Amino acid sequence: MKTLLASLAAFTALTAAASAADLPRRAPPPVFTPVPVFTWTGAYFGINAGYAFDASSNNTSSFAVPAPYGNGTTAYFSQRNQEGFSGGGQVGYNFQFTPGSGVVVGVEADAQYLDFGRSRNNALVVGPLAQGVYLTDPRGLSSLDFFGTVRGRLGYAFDRVLVYGTGGFAYGSGSADRSFGGFAGNDSFRTGWTVGGGFEYALPVDSFLNFFRSSAVTVKVEGLYVNLDRNTRNQGAFVINAANNFPVAYNNIGRRDDEFAVVRAGLNYKFGSY
Template sequence: MKSILRGATALAGIAFAGSALAADLPRRAAPPPVFAPVPVFTWTGFYAGFNAGYGFGTQDDRAPTVIGVPAGPTAASSLFVTGAGAPAAGVVAFSNRNSNDGFVGGGQIGYNYQFTPGSGVVIGVEADAQYVDFGRNRNRFAAATVPGGGVQAGSLVFNPNGISGLDYFGTVRGRLGYAFDRTLVYGTGGFAYGSGGGRQFGLPNSSTDSFQTGWAAGGGIEYALPTDSFLNFFRSSAVTLKVEGLYVNLDQGNRNNGAFAVTPNGTVLTTAVGRRQDTEFAVVRAGLNYKFGSY
């Protein structure tokens, strides 16, 4: 019995000593947490989107356009007739004072490249196409004079120097800016084109399209929303919002005007009044882009 007690006591002593030694051993350190860096935003990548805004004419064109009109060989082919119905020569003057403003809307596509992610210089190229709805009331004339007569009833008169009812315009522009993380401030400029026509430069109910080319310049500010924005319907790498101002000058060239009047029997009257005015206007618009590519 004594031998059993001695053995138990010895075992207890060994166990106690082992636990004390284990307590003195250095503990194994826990592994450090894995560091997941927050991705740095970059503007590099393709994008596409749409925009809408307001456009208005900018040129100083309030001086009237005055045109002398010769008499036609017959009363039916003459714009002006005397009180007796005989053909006559006269003068027609356009006031050039009607409104040249209205809605502008369309879409754009482009590509940006940012040299240093985060904050840094951004270069890019953008093309856009726009529907416009302004400048459609410039064809009205202020006065027509002829001694002892006037304009034949049913005649149509068009302003050869007025801004046409522009149907659309577009641009292909370079962009240069600086990004402050998700905010981009930029300038832009490049090629512009546009077209409008119809009754202003030719026969009624016909398409006398007046395609024009020129240039555009402006600037804006753009901000990138978080990737999980509720506007990100297409699961793009970012959704960006922008506000932009653009000046557009479409050069009419040195062409003379086309038909500017049609008599009641359909005779087209033409005259040479020289170079038409450029189509100049400014656009202020807001846009939304979906960016695809690097985050």
Template sequence: MGRHSMRKIVASLTAFTALTAAASAADLPRRAYTPPPPPVPVFTWAGPYFGINAGYITTTKDSVTTAGVFPFNDGVLVGNRPAAQALPRDGFTGGGQLGYNYQFTPGSGFVVGAETDLAYTDLSRTRSATGRLGGISTFRQLGNFLGTVRGRVGYAFDRTLVYGTGGFAYASETYRGVFQTANGQPNFYGSSARVETGYAVGGGIEFALPTDSVFNVFHSNAVTVKGEALYYDLGRRTVPLVAVGPGVGAYAARFRNEGVLGRFGLNYKFGS
């Protein structure tokens, strides 16, 4: 066999060996690519929200005090008119709220915001008292809505928010007083209906539910539930009871507007 033929055989064997190795490498199992896990979304309280609330409201300072305007209006002094008449009021409250939160750091961190709400209040009471000389004194106070515009400051522990709140409060109030003689004939009467203003302070705790909660009927970014307590003070209102019929002169009845409420709420948050 010549040298030239030997070289051809060696070259052929080399090429065959290389092809065999390449084919074997192609048949080896490839290492599967494992994508990194998706990032866990971080909850944030930031964004606008709206919701509903319901609870219980009661007055805390609820006595009506009365005094004669002129010296001869001495019904309180002689015990024929009450110097103070308890007028406690309590009942259901329910309404809606609208607000916005800003969170400094997603997840856990400080949250600030503002909220306005308006709620129906079932605050109505009428009471009568009979004086020592037979005079009948009747007082009535009625409140049918309470609204607030408040700031909120709190701290979020991920999906739990603890907050304090305070700001402006206003309410519809109706006052009425009637003094009658022993035989039921009116001799002093006064009435006033107005919107009173003051302040409200309180605090609460709020929890964010899963986005796919059955309560998420509006397909919002989050549904939250809260429990909240507020104290409100709308000041005092003096109502003159002027003479009618056989009456002469006038009395002054001072009503008070302070109370507390506790309520639960459901919010739908949008935005981030």
């Protein structure tokens, strides 16, 4: 009897072990890998290219030609051909308060080449003009070779899309010798302000455009209005001696704002936070 009970107990134990082996094993809990949340925080640099055009309301200026170069003669200068290519580079830094979506503040500086129309000797002359002289007005936008800005930016990010406004300091200058003989009186440097806005989109990190292995490559479309205020030193129209390309008379009363707009596309490489 004891042998039978021992055999029955052993059989029961073996059966229970076999049944436990057939039960499904409890799988380990899955490892949670958080998805990185994109942030616009970080420094960046990039390039841009676009189109610039005159945005002033006064596109015509006049000049009474003094004797002996004119006799009751008036010249009218039109701001024709004041448009062309603009291109350059920018650097900046953004800070986003909440990753993903949220307010973004930043600062950006850029320097731009300008290719405005270069014909400023398109005066309409009413009355006689002495032989051997011509007229020019260096106040026009075509005297600008480059401009730059230092701006603040304020925007809102919808994940990888940033919509922003921007504004700040602007400056510009041109080559004096592009109008006539490098005359020192042609003070071409000017300062002013700019305002605008745009939107920017961050491409995936593995974008084929990511040549510098940056944390993000962004593309943007931006528009700026630029107003550069000229001072009054020798800013009027000039009578130029064609033989030596030197001014023989000028009107130094001619304060004028240079106003133009720029529409451009850009590419940025962002470094820092992902």
